[in-house]
Amino acid sequence: MKRSLAILLAFGLILSAVLTGCASDGKKEETGEDAPKHTETEPSYGGHLVYGMTQDLVSLDPHESTDAGTRSVVFNIYEGLVKPSSSGDLIAAVAEDYQIDQAGTEYVFTLREGIKFQNGQEVTLKDIEYSFNRYAEFSGENSAFVKSVKELSFPDEKTVRITLTNPDSEFLSELTFAIIPDGNDPNENPIGTGPYMVTEYKAGQYLDLSKNQYYWVEKEPYLDTVRFKFISDVNTAFTELQAGTIDVLNYLTTAQVEALKKSAGDEFRIVEGNMNLVHAMYLNNQAGPLSDVRVRQALCYAVDRDAINSFLFAGKSIIIGSHMTPQLPTWYEPAAASVYTYDVQKAKDLLEQAGYKDGFDLTITVPSAYSQHVDTAQIIADQLSLVGIRVTIKQVEWTVWLSDVYKGRDYEATVIGFDGKLNPSDWMAKYGTDAPKNMMNYSNAEYDELLEKALKAVDTEEKASYYKQMQMNLAENAASVYIEDPADFVAMNSQFDGYVFYPTTAWDVSKIYQISGK
């Protein structure tokens, strides 16, 4: 007995004298793949499309704040005075035309001639007023929207005038709020001016839409009916796609794309776009060694962004170098992406200058539910080991991440993706020294000054130049290690075409059509 227990104990003791992972030089190689060739297809009218999604809708009420999935669907039902276009601009929708005065405080909209709701009723100023007030009420008294509006008035039957307290050139993007009929409760009876109208909603199952015959855009939409089908499980959704019970599915992994290509071949069209996120290793600029700009720059040199892109997104992501998505070309500064190139020696030199010749310990906190971020952290850990930085990955629940990292700023580094609206301040204001969302604890006098100027500027070109300088500022001071705007793979049954990516959250089915002859 004693001996056998002793054997067991010895076994344990030997095993506990354990464990090292050692590092040496590894080789990296780019894997390139040809982009699939896209041939022009002929649209036809009519047809039925089933769009798969892995969640139910939070609400059909457009004025309520919901999540990205819900916003993507509801985009098809409602429109505002203006609406986002796929190129990232705001185009006139319920309004036919608009003018902003020199001072930038007066917005004048002319209602679109003959525009009707999905029930055939014409849109009047009463509806605008009702929608405006309802949106203001939902936004709350302290919202930027309510604070910046001074007055809403109607000079004549076709004109809406909004006066602001201060000029705010980014105010226009607020006016994408949905216009609904006067007195209408969208939870009971959702009606808008969008290309599709709701015919049936079954919670947990599907949302059925049909073509809005009064839609103001000529020749759109193409499809007669569309069903958004809610499937709670990602793997089930993928199986349904393969079985042909759904026609479109977003956010495929590269592994799923590979599997689909192998098993189904021509049956599916894989459309590649971007998630419109700034995927980065965000750094706490006040945490230990990271407060030294040279250390942060060393991290930027030591992280091979192309390797992350090729491992996780088959090389289809867009490499970035600052906090702005390339999907917003007006504001995006392309030069920021090439401030740093992968260079282990430079990183080592910078670390040595900063007094960290033997590296240091770094904890990367990542939300465990998002495998993309955990995987990115793993790759970065391996890359940083080459310059002597010892990384520990700490996985936390999403709620813990929100409270400790995002709100509490109690972290050293974290991998996450930030999204944003069409207005650039939504992306970049968070780096202001006193900004409440300044999770990075970034503080730079020049940046603050530029931000202030940018917010006040009315002229788009002037504004853009400030935002571009701000992006270079973030890159040069290595506020964080910016990686990419991740690729988004969408699989669509090959009898359909016309999928369009938006820089905001939108699955625009009005542009999707059945290919003629299929």
Next chain:
Amino acid sequence: MKKSWTFARIREFLRLNPKILIGLILVSFFAVMSLIGQFWTPYIVTRMDASSVSEAPSLLHWMGTDNFGRDVLSRVMNGSGITILVALITVLIGGIIGTMIGALTGYFGGIVDEIIMRLNDILLSFPSVLLALLLISFLGPGTINVVLALGILFIPSFARMVRSEVIRYRDRDFVRNARLQGIRPLRIILIHILPNARISILTAAAIGFNNAVLAEASMSYLGLGVQPPTPSLGRMLFEAQSFLLNCPWYAIFPGITIILMILGAALLSEGFKEVSGA
């Protein structure tokens, strides 16, 4: 009963009981493999290689490579060591503390025994994985916390088993004899009673080891256990799940390793039980 084990007896056991033999072979194979894996692996365990991503098993990579181009064999060798280590320490914590509690309460009985055993019953009435999840949500994820949580959860089953063994012996003549000689209770428990319970304890430890391997795998599978990039068998399964369709080897080899390892320990415990005539 008090005869100590000799090599002759061990040989006899093995001849009599093929389960112990096969069990021993399996367990020692994985023990040696994982031990080697701590000091030497064909490739560096965490080193990624973009030029050999998701390769099928070949002469270069016997178990293929994963989605980061890491060698699966190297990770299985290193990872199974971590899995075994976690399981062993868990069993040691649960076994030692559980045996102490069970022996003391069983020997002395009384109101303390009642209270502790009822607490024990409460703990046992919950599914252990659920309790482990609860504990880890307090402690935070990580290898050490998983060991702690699982170790604590293994205490009740050992305590209950040892207690019933101690109760079986505490009124036997040889124990009374010892007591009359004025031997202190602690010595009676350690020298006179516990050695008689050795087979039961060993069997429970082997079963416990199996449960701990599976529990570690479950915890790591849920992302709560061993943290990446450190490999463990459960962690590897977790990472493999989205690649089941196009690179099944990434899941199959860690899976087979878990199965064979557990089979080995299960055969051992079965064998012990049979040999002891229970």
